[in-house]
Amino acid sequence: MEGLYRYSRNPMYLSLLLLLTAWCLHLQAGLSLLSCVVFVLLINRLQIKPEEKLLTQQFNEQYLQYCRNVRRWL
Structure with missing residues (x-):
C-alpha cells in the first residue's frame, strides 16, 4: 500500500474532520467542537x-x- 492509504483507510474524511476542527478552533467557540463529534458519528454510520x-x-x-493493517481514521 502506498500514499495516504497506508495510514488511514479514509484520508478524505480525515481531511474533512481536520478542516472542520480547524474552523471550530478559528471560531474560538468551544461548543462548536461538538460538530466534529457529530461529523465522526454520522460519517461512520452513513458513509464508511x-x-x-x-x-x-x-x-x-x-x-x-x-482493515487489520490500517486504521479506519488514523
Missing part, C-alpha cells in the same frame, strides 16, 4: 460502514487484511 460492507463483498479477504 456501507462502503466497508461493499468493499468486503467485492474484495473479501484482501480487504479484510487491509
Whole structure:
C-alpha cells in the first residue's frame, strides 16, 4: 500500500474532520467542537460502514487484511 492509504483507510474524511476542527478552533467557540463529534458519528454510520460492507463483498479477504493493517481514521 502506498500514499495516504497506508495510514488511514479514509484520508478524505480525515481531511474533512481536520478542516472542520480547524474552523471550530478559528471560531474560538468551544461548543462548536461538538460538530466534529457529530461529523465522526454520522460519517461512520452513513458513509464508511456501507462502503466497508461493499468493499468486503467485492474484495473479501484482501480487504479484510487491509482493515487489520490500517486504521479506519488514523
